[in-house]
Structures are given as C-alpha cells and as structure tokens.
Amino acid sequence: MKFNQLNNEAESDPNAQPNLQSEETKVIKSVDLSLELTNRNSFILGTEYGLDSADPYMPSYKIDIPFSVSCSTVLDIFTKVVTRKRFQVIEKTTNIATAVHKEGYGFKDIILCCLPAEERQKGIMSAVRLSISINERKCTRTVMLKGIYGFPQTICPVVEDFKVKIEAALEQPPEEREIYMNISKEAEEESIMTCKHESSSYYQFHKILSSESYTLGKSISDFISSFTSQYRNPQESVGLLPQPIESIKLMVEDSVEALFSHYNFGRTNAESMMHFCRPAVEKYMYGKLFPHLFDIYKAKTSLIEQKFIEKRTQILEFNDEEILEKLQINEKYRLTGVTQPYAEAIEALRKLEQTCIPVEKLNCLLSMVAAMKTCVLDYSKGKDELNSMDDELPVLMYIAIKSQTQFISAELALISDYVGTKFENEKRIIVNLEVAIRYIANEFE
C-alpha cells in the first residue's frame, strides 16, 4: 500500500487549512484522465481539456490501491465524503466522479454577477474530481482526487476526509475488504449475483480470459496468435502432433491455476463459480483454436478417412437389415423389427461434430456407448446385455457407418490426443471406435 502524494498547494495559499500543510506534499505534474468528461460539466468547470487544464494550485491526492479495492468502493467513499461536505455529485461513471460545492451568496457574489458567465461560475463554485485509472506496470489502481476549481479551503477538507476514509478502507481486515488480487471486484461482484448458473459462470470467465487488460487475458491472446501462426500449415504440422494440442492443454492448465490462485479465496460464491473454471477455460481456448487444430488432424487422418468414406458409401446402399447382416452382428443384437436400430446411439455420435470442445466430444462418445447398450436392454426387455467385445465391435461399426460423421477419424485422433494418458476407461471407447473404423476401411469386404 502506498500513498503517493497529498498535493496541497495550501503552502502557497494562505487560505488553505493548516492541518494539510503538514502532509507530505508534491505537485502532480500530469494526470492520466481515462474518460472523456461531459461537455457540459467540463465547460462549467472549465476543464474541457481535462484535469491538466484545471487549476494546478488546487489540493489533490493520489494513491495506488490494489485491485482488491474495487472502483465502486472508492466511488462510494467519495460520494459519502463529498455529501458530508455539502458537495453535490454532478457526474459519475464507473471510474470518474465530479462533485461541486455551491458557496452561499453574499455581497461579493452580487458584484461578481457583473462578470462574464464563466467567471461568475468560478466565483461561486468549488469542484473536485475523482478519477480511477489502472496502472498496468504496477498492477494497481491509481486513484486521483483533485480540486479542479474554486476555493482551496473548501476543497482541502474533502481531500483530507477522503484520504482518511480510503486509508481506513485499506486497513480493513481481508474478510471485510474481500481481497482479490488481479481480478477486479466488479467482475467478481457480478459473479456473486449470477454464478448460480453455468452459463453465467462461463460468461464471467470469458470476460476475464478475453480481456487484454489482465495479464492472463493478454497471455492467452498472445498464445492464440502464436498458435495460429506456428501451425498455419496443417500438412506440415501433422508431424508435430500431439505438440499442438499439448501446448493448448498446458496453456489451459496454467490459466486454470492462475484463476484459482488469483480468483478463489475460499468464498462460497467463488467456489461455486470455480467449478466451471476448467470447462470455461477449455471452452474459450478450444473455441478459438479448434479450426486450426482440427485441420491438422484432418490432414493426419485423410487417408483412412477417405477409405472409410468410400466403404461407408458402398455399405449405405444397403438397407439396415442387410448392413447388420453384412457386419455379422450377433442376431441378438440386430434389434430385428426396430425401425432404425441404435438410433439414439447414432444420434449421440453425430453430436460429435456439433462441439469443438474435446471434453464435450468425449462425453458424446460416452453417451453413444450408453445409448448403444440401453438400446439392447430396451429391445430385450432387460434380458440381454452388450458386454463382449466380439459382440460390441460390429455394433460400433454399424453406428459409425450410420452416423455419417464427416471426419470421424480426425475427431477420434483429436480426442485421443486430448485424453493422452488420462481417462484410462474412456480411452477404451476411443480405441474401440478407432478399431471399428480401421476395420471397415481396411479389412471389410
């Protein structure tokens, strides 16, 4: 925590309050004003060219605060302070606020009425402006409160009170202050309201991941750019497999860890949101990179894909019954009399193409196997089960053929690399389907 300056030109102003004179003072040369001021207020306050054009001898206060203290907290403190000092907030955005104080009318003001309009306004008003900006280098918020107009003796108490209040807010214990290191509280606060729903959580994460103002968002953006450039030629990239997907997995891992270490501080509402952290990061990453990644797998499996499609086209000229017979499926599992055998499983496999997230693809495969087995159970009224690989493999072939998934080998190769050495059980389904396709492509006559 660092107090930068309490700029109080009271030293040069005999009207300034004496207690501020003792504070560490320094003239702030430049102020980063991130938002445009409204024309009306700027004109009234004479700050249409920003705070730099404001009176340089006005008291001001600048402090760097952590991201854990949100903009709304600072704005709340500002509002309370100025209201107490009988200022009126005339402008308030997410990171800027202006308050004015109207002096009581006196004899002097009557004389001032003869002055031009701008001068007249200056004569009776004091104004302060709060601006909050982000210091990316220091990873802090920079809060600047500056008197922009009017009487320093009116503005000084506001500045001083604000300083005391913000200091008190920073000294609050963490549980009250709700520390969040690199993530803005705005995003978190919104998540509190909405993280009950998966889609809202995804949205919150998406906001963080896509924001280049965060270190994480920036590094992801850089990664996506370098990935698309490095693997721009699918044919040449085939030899590098599984490096491309491994690099994505690594990036996902790092991002999840970053989000956990910077975002999750044991709060119940954050915990519920964090359940969706990995899926959300994967959804974001693969959503951006899938077309490039999939092109590499398509190039890798083009030969077997072509063979499979040729055979599939030939096989599909027959009706279902004939196909089941040609594949030598055990009669028990041909589901004779059913209009379209294994329809649910076929439909589940088709969904493989509808998602670009590997884990969702994996779920499609699991659903497909579950549907395949339940079809048998339903047909036999619970009497028969599809257990043996001798029985299952031909049924898988049938489903693979009937689903007419466009790049099924590429899909499986991608999922297989995604699974890697994990998900031992799920990997069996991938191997079984791969084997089924290889059999149709190379062995089936």
Add this chain to the structure above:
Amino acid sequence: MEPSQEFKIVTLGEGRVGKTSLTLKAARGQFHEDERSTVNANFLQKDITFQGNQIRLHLWDTAGQERFRALAPNYYRGAKGAIVVYDITDKSSFDRVVSWVKELSMQADKDICIVIAGNKCDREKERQISKAEAMEYARKVGVLHFDTSAKTGMGVEEIFSELGRLVYEVQMKKNPGTGERGYKSRKGKKIIIKKEEEVQKKKDCC
C-alpha cells in the same frame, strides 16, 4: 485407499472362450455375485494388494474373432500384462494360444507379462486339452498357467493376483524409483480451495 500403481491388462483369445466373463468375474464377481453388469462393463478394473501396495489393473477386453485378428495390436499396445484365454473344451482355442503368445512376444511391449488361462473348468468332463499338455506348453514358453472358471469363480482371483504381482515386480525392477503412481494415473490435480487465512499468511511472508 488410492492405488500406488496402475497397469493395463489385456485379455486375448479366440472368440467365445470366456474372456469377457473372466474379466467381469474378476472385476465384480467377488462382491456382486448376482449383479448384472452395467454400462460400465467396458470400464473394468481390479484392485489387488501386494506387499502392502495397492495395485489397480485396468482390464481391457478384446474381440477374439479371427476377422478382428489384425486389430489386436491396437489393444495390447501399452499393456503390461496379458491373459491368453482358451476353452478347455475346445482344442482349436488352445492352438490359438500358441499364436497369441508368439505374437505378444514379438509385437507387444518387451516386458509384458503373460499368463495362460484354461477357462471353463467347470466343464471338466468335456475337457479336450489335458492339464499336463497345457502346463508343459506354459513351462516351455516360460509363462504361468491357471485353470479357471468364470462360472464358479475358480482360479479367477488367483490368476489376476498373480499377474498383478508379476507385472508389479517387473515394473519395479524396470523403474525402481517409481513408487507412486508409476503408470498412467489420472494425475488429476487436486484444487485446494484457499481460505482467506492462508492467503493472508502468504501475503505476510512476502
């Protein structure tokens, strides 16, 4: 108890010799005698304990029909153990054992552990392969032989326990340092939900 080691085990053999039944029995027969298998029939695994170590065997069933023979390498790739099954009531299935053992020796991982299971021992009267002949062959090729019955459960526990022990010993000899999760575990990182205090402590340290 979390397994310290996990190994892929593949069952091979001619069609209808009882590979699936054997793995189903091994994986759940002991505790769920009458339970019907579920959708997870493909996700069979067996946990055994050896010298205080919990070992998990991932059991991969394969299609044994001759037409799928060329596809077998897809299944035994990466396997640390193999059970070659034959039906004691079917002489031809034993003949196939010879070719499976030969193929595994040549094409599978060089340190793969192989055991032979003479299945359907509950039908002793129909036996076509004498036990002596089978044992002699096993001794010749340097593998263990077990009489099993998926129906009665005879020898099922023994064959998987013995194979697990063999695989464990071979792998320990090969990689003496891998005490914890030497093979393909999920390696799932446990995400620890940090509490405010811990975070504060960390911050204080800095």
